[in-house]
Amino acid sequence: MNVKADNPDGKTAIGVLASGRGTNLQAVIDATASGELPARVTVVLSDNEDAFALERARRAGVQALHIPPGRFRTKLEPEIERRYVEALIDRGVDLVLLAGFMRVLHGDFLRAFPDRIMNIHPSLLPSFPGLNAQKQAWDYGVKVAGCTVHLVNDTVDGGAIILQRAVQVMEDDTPDTLAARILKEEHRCYVDAVGLFCRGRLKIEGRRVRVLPASPSA
Numbered sequence: 001m002n003v004k005a006d007n008p009d010g011k012t013a014i015g016v017l018a019s020g021r022g023t024n025l026q027a028v029i030d031a032t033a034s035g036e037l038p039a040r041v042t043v044v045l046s047d048n049e050d051a052f053a054l055e056r057a058r059r060a061g062v063q064a065l066h067i068p069p070g071r072f073r074t075k076l077e078p079e080i081e082r083r084y085v086e087a088l089i090d091r092g093v094d095l096v097l098l099a100g101f102m103r104v105l106h107g108d109f110l111r112a113f114p115d116r117i118m119n120i121h122p123s124l125l126p127s128f129p130g131l132n133a134q135k136q137a138w139d140y141g142v143k144v145a146g147c148t149v150h151l152v153n154d155t156v157d158g159g160a161i162i163l164q165r166a167v168q169v170m171e172d173d174t175p176d177t178l179a180a181r182i183l184k185e186e187h188r189c190y191v192d193a194v195g196l197f198c199r200g201r202l203k204i205e206g207r208r209v210r211v212l213p214a215s216p217s218a
């Protein structure tokens with residue numbers, strides 16, 4: 001991937017999938033509003049009607065759609081997954097961000113946005129994939145924890161790594177205090193990764209995502 005969006009306004013169109021409170025979504029919205037990101041969030045999709053992420057989108061003037069997930073607990077029904085893809089394609093989305101989206105995406109979705117789906121995970125992958133990663137890390141007794149932005153492939157939390165940020169685990173941490181410290185880094189890390197995408201600075205070489213130098217004019 002060495003992508004730079006070709007939208008008429010020169011901005012990358014972002015679609016976000018979120019199931020919950022949406023603080024990472026908010027960080028991205030704020031970075032588009034401040035001009036830090038040459039991007040706009042075009043649509044937010046959620047499987048959860050009550051997701052505060054939907055409310056954050058509305059407050060920012062971003063279209064917010066609840067698309068019920070169907071009968072499965074950890075994935076979307078195939079027909080419904082197609083509706084998610086259509087909703088994103090119809091709005092000209094260049095980059096899909098998973099921001100606390102609690103369902104696994106399948107082949108058709110991944111093929112619709114090759115190398116254009118990112119996820120943020122609250123651990124230093126490949127350690128602690130899956131749910132409750134911060135608690136997994138704390139329970140394990142690691143001294144350094146962190147977060148990872150990665151491309152999404154067909155393995156849960158297994159795609160090529162774009163950026164990572166580390167945080168120290170303190171002696172008096174609880175899983176909650178550790179998660180809060182990681183979350184602050186997540187917001188920074190996600191915005192930075194999206195910025196690299198928007199500026200055409202990510203190049204995929206197998207499992208390695210190279211960050212290209214900034215062009216002198218940038």
Ligand code: GRF
Nearest residue numbers: 021022023024100120121122
């Ligand atoms: C974050 O910890 C993210 O890493 C994980 O889900 C959580 C979502 O939090 N995938 P928020 O909804 O962005 O506040």
